[in-house]
Amino acid sequence: MIAEAMPNSTEIITTLTNETSLIGTASTREVVQFFVLLIIAYVIGLVIAHYLKLRLSHKLKSDQLVLLIRFVRVILILIVVSFSLPGLLDLSITILALVFVALVAIIGLSSQNVISNMIGGLAMLYESPFKSGDFINTGDVSGTVISTRLFSVLIRTTSGVYVQIPNAQIYSSDVSNYFAHVARRYEYVVGIRYQDDVKKATAIITRILEGYTYVLVQPAPEVFVNDIDADSVRVMFRVWFPSVWARTKDDISLQTAILPRVKAALEAEGIEMPYAHREILFTNPIVTQPGPGGK
Amino acid sequence: MFGRYERDFEYSDADVKLRIDRSGTIPVYTRDCNGAHVEKYLTGDYNAINICPVEPVNLPEEITHHLEIAFPEIVLPPEVKQTIYLKFPVEIGVFFEIHREMGVLDILSLVPTRFSLYGRPDAGVITRWYRSDLYSCVPATDLHREGVLELALVNHCATTVEISRAVFDSHHMTIFYGERVGMTATMEVWSPVIAQTIFATTPPLGCPNRSIDLYTSRKFPVGPMKGYMMESGMT
Numbered sequence: 198m199i200a201e202a203m204p205n206s207t208e209i210i211t212t213l214t215n216e217t218s219l220i221g222t223a224s225t226r227e228v229v230q231f232f233v234l235l236i237i238a239y240v241i242g243l244v245i246a247h248y249l250k251l252r253l254s255h256k257l258k259s260d261q262l263v264l265l266i267r268f269v270r271v272i273l274i275l276i277v278v279s280f281s282l283p284g285l286l287d288l289s290i291t292i293l294a295l296v297f298v299a300l301v302a303i304i305g306l307s308s309q310n311v312i313s314n315m316i317g318g319l320a321m322l323y324e325s326p327f328k329s330g331d332f333i334n335t336g337d338v339s340g341t342v343i344s345t346r347l348f349s350v351l352i353r354t355t356s357g358v359y360v361q362i363p364n365a366q367i368y369s370s371d372v373s374n375y376f377a378h379v380a381r382r383y384e385y386v387v388g389i390r391y392q393d394d395v396k397k398a399t400a401i402i403t404r405i406l407e408g409y410t411y412v413l414v415q416p417a418p419e420v421f422v423n424d425i426d427a428d429s430v431r432v433m434f435r436v437w438f439p440s441v442w443a444r445t446k447d448d449i450s451l452q453t454a455i456l457p458r459v460k461a462a463l464e465a466e467g468i469e470m471p472y473a474h475r476e477i478l479f480t481n482p483i484v485t486q487p488g489p490g491g492k
Numbered sequence: 493m494f495g496r497y498e499r500d501f502e503y504s505d506a507d508v509k510l511r512i513d514r515s516g517t518i519p520v521y522t523r524d525c526n527g528a529h530v531e532k533y534l535t536g537d538y539n540a541i542n543i544c545p546v547e548p549v550n551l552p553e554e555i556t557h558h559l560e561i562a563f564p565e566i567v568l569p570p571e572v573k574q575t576i577y578l579k580f581p582v583e584i585g586v587f588f589e590i591h592r593e594m595g596v597l598d599i600l601s602l603v604p605t606r607f608s609l610y611g612r613p614d615a616g617v618i619t620r621w622y623r624s625d626l627y628s629c630v631p632a633t634d635l636h637r638e639g640v641l642e643l644a645l646v647n648h649c650a651t652t653v654e655i656s657r658a659v660f661d662s663h664h665m666t667i668f669y670g671e672r673v674g675m676t677a678t679m680e681v682w683s684p685v686i687a688q689t690i691f692a693t694t695p696p697l698g699c700p701n702r703s704i705d706l707y708t709s710r711k712f713p714v715g716p717m718k719g720y721m722m723e724s725g726m727t
Contacts, residue, residue: 378613410552413563414608414621439555439607439618 238277242270258328260344314348317364333378388429413437502677544703547662560619565656577627579638612722639673661720668699690719
């Protein structure tokens with residue numbers, strides 16, 4: 198048996214020694230060609246990255262640009278692999294496509310969340326509902342966007358908490374971006390007494406608003422009586438600020454800049470903001486009984 | 493106040509007091525203006541201090557780089573060129589010079605700042621807003637507070653247009669100073685709602701010195717003189 202097997206073994210060894218292929222039926226030349234193509238794809242990726250940086254650096258935030266560049270480079274590498282690998286491994290495109298579909302199906306079924314987050318990230322990259330540095334509100338979270346990544350968005354809340362929100366979640370929820378427009382309106386309400394002169398109060402408030410640096414001249418501030426409630430006449434004023442200055446949803450500057458000045462100016466002119474009070478009228482005269490000791 | 497000062501420097505008037513105190517081991521720059529006191533320490537090897545007007549869009553903080561001047565409405569018939577004079581707010585830049593490098597030490601202004609919105613909130617720009625009267629010749633100004641803008645209005649469209657504001661991009665500004673602070677610009681009207689404002693690089697009469705370009709000194713690249721396209725109307 199051993200003697201019979203020997204010639205075969207010798208043939209195999211001879212065949213292996215003379216074999217120039219490294220993988221399957223691929224020759225050294227084909228393997229080198231594959232790696233050269235990979236290097237070319239890598240270099241083309243670098244060139245495209247440079248071009249995208251030049252063209253889009255002023256339009257996209259750095260994290261969005263990095264994401265886009267990574268995406269383009271991965272796509273390039275995938276193109277090279279998918280066109281070169283079948284020839285290298287002596288596989289038909291059909292078999293490779295079937296393997297690819299099967300792999301995608303398996304990965305897709307086992308990691309639906311990951312895939313949906315990635316798709317959400319790409320969709321957000323395309324639609325750009327916010328950029329890093331913007332102040333947004335989504336679900337229960339309000340904060341400044343630190344970065345947009347492939348699978349999640351990182352947010353720093355006003356209290357300094359680091360929050361990571363999956364892209365799929367943020368893409369399917371309502372998002373309010375407080376920096377998307379260059380100007381933003383804010384509303385304040387003050388109550389004055391019934392006996393106070395409303396025209397005088399609105400004139401004072403208008404003067405204060407027009408004297409404050411960050412209140413925009415256009416659109417002009419609006420001051421008007423909004424409501425007459427049980428205790429006071431409610432004067433509302435609407436003011437536009439530059440979004441960059443009004444840094445967050447409820448930046449403290451929005452409150453401290455205007456309300457103390459308005460209060461001080463109104464009080465200086467004799468206009469007061471009343472406490473809530475109730476006037477009780479008795480239909481029958483009240484009879485008071487003397488207390489102990491005749492008091 | 494404007495000019496170049498070799499090392500020692502002191503300026504004082506009713507509104508502002510600037511000084512470099514070299515009595516200690518480290519020179520200290522101090523500024524007293526509008527009730528505020530500012531103090532900054534300098535490295536000892538600076539060569540000079542330069543003071544000149546800068547683009548009026550820096551205070552109280554960098555919110556915008558557009559300047560808007562509102563003025564009484566002027567009616568401009570078709571194919572007519574009219575030169576008007578407007579006042580603009582002056583911001584004063586204090587620069588220190590070290591080995592031919594220029595750095596911003598301080599920026600101050602004696603004029604209150606207001607901001608406005610030109611265009612819609614979603615597509616417009618925030619502007620540094622200033623109200624000026626309209627003059628047919630160079631008006632008298634306090635050169636530490638206001639400069640004079642010589643604005644040539646050119647109506648290229650076939651209809652009469654009304655103009656009561658002009659918006660400029662500070663990246664293209666060229667400010668000159670001398671007996672006053674001045675700029676020269678053109679406003680080309682292309683339709684009743686579209687105009688382009690372009691600054692000229694020629695100095696106005698009486699303003700021979702060119703100011704330091706603040707954005708250049710901050711190493712920001714400055715593009716060609718394209719001007720600003722006003723696409724949201726002129727009134």
